[in-house]
Amino acid sequence: MSDQRMAYQIDSNMQFPLVEIALEAGESVYMQRGSMVYHTPGIQLNTRLNGRGSGIGKVLGALGRSMTSGESVFITQAVSESANGRLALAPSMPGQVIALELGEKQYRLNDGAFLALDGSAQYRMERQSVGRAFFGGQGGFFVMTTEGQGTLLANSFGSIKKLELHGDSMTIDNAHVVAWSTSLDYDIHLENGFLQSMGTGEGVVNTFRGYGDIYVQSLNIETFSQVIGNHLVTGGGDDGASGSILDLF
Template sequence: MADNRMQFSIDSNMQFPLVEIALERGESVYIQRGSMVYHHPDVSLSTALNGRGSGLGKLVGAIGRSLTSGESMFITQAVSSSDEGKLALAPSMPGQIIALELGAQQYYLNDGAFLALDGSAQYRMERQSVGRALFGGQGGFFVMHTEGNGTLLANSFGSIKKLSLYNQSMTIDNAHVVAWSDTLDYDIHLENGMWQSFGTGEGIVNTFRGTGDIYVQSLNLETFAERISHYIHTSSNG
């Protein structure tokens, strides 16, 4: 009988690994849109509104999250019709995949870090303060917050390092943050004021305080995009 707890394996022999998920009959998993690499015929994919509730309320909620956080209005769900369902996923960026067990610990996720969540767990988009939303880039006015028991697969741009705080504080470049324990307080701000931040190249940072874990990625997508933009030539008509 399906228990909706994710059974998966990550191929460590691959430079940029993919994850293969095994599903029993009736088991389901929510996955990042566009992340599917392959699946067996007995696994079916469907798209649903990315919202809670039903009817018009669910539609309005999905539209609201899409407008305010940049999150898709839709989410993909994979369901197996046999005990031998297989599904493989890969992140949209070259990097690492980690598994976070949900239950006693819950997490916040940064933009682009979500890969998959088994059907026994959930997440909600939690409203942030106006200051954090305008300043940060942690999902705009909303940030993803996990709930329940299960397994969350998160992906990074580059390698992932786990940092553990014990009644301590640490400041981290916001673009390097992947996920963090919801037991931590966090504050998004400029490193040294506007002019100093622009001068040093260290812009928006996130200061965490308390006890919990933070997962950081070794590469910065914003910096990488700036680098390659110099080599991308566009042509204009007229």
């Protein structure tokens, strides 16, 4: 499209959003693997290596990012072969979907926040410092960083709130961070040292400084998984009174 912006519609009438994207002939969009809900016959889905470059270097780069950040080796590309292609996506977690317009502003994304990126924009996996990689959930040694002009769709676990920094700083629980402006400096660390962090239950936090935007999610997938785990019976006792929750079905 001439304005390099994705034509999309987020269905606000649904409790958990569905995003429908309109693609003209030759237009494409990169999307999270497994996020496709439906598409028209003119849409072709292709599997691509999740990397840039060519040849063996691209393969090794995709494998390296997968091992260090947990990101998939592959990414799905949808290409429209007709003038009125339609593609619907849904995130893997219950939450909100937002559109971030790229150009003057660029963003870094936390793990699991990427839903789709139109074909006119790009992303790169930016290497992080050892300290950030050790503490953070934002991609391990690599973090997804956008480039170019276009539209990025990001999803969250729960609702999303936008925070704006104007030369000040903000400390946020690392698991609540969705995306942040590349103009911001950030430091991933323990809140108050190891013992204090374990005592307060806050653990790893991210302190942002400078000028830019931060998008945070209301729910914490790590805390949620712990709550769910406390209600699951996975062990087996000698008396036969306990076992897997699956034994109930």
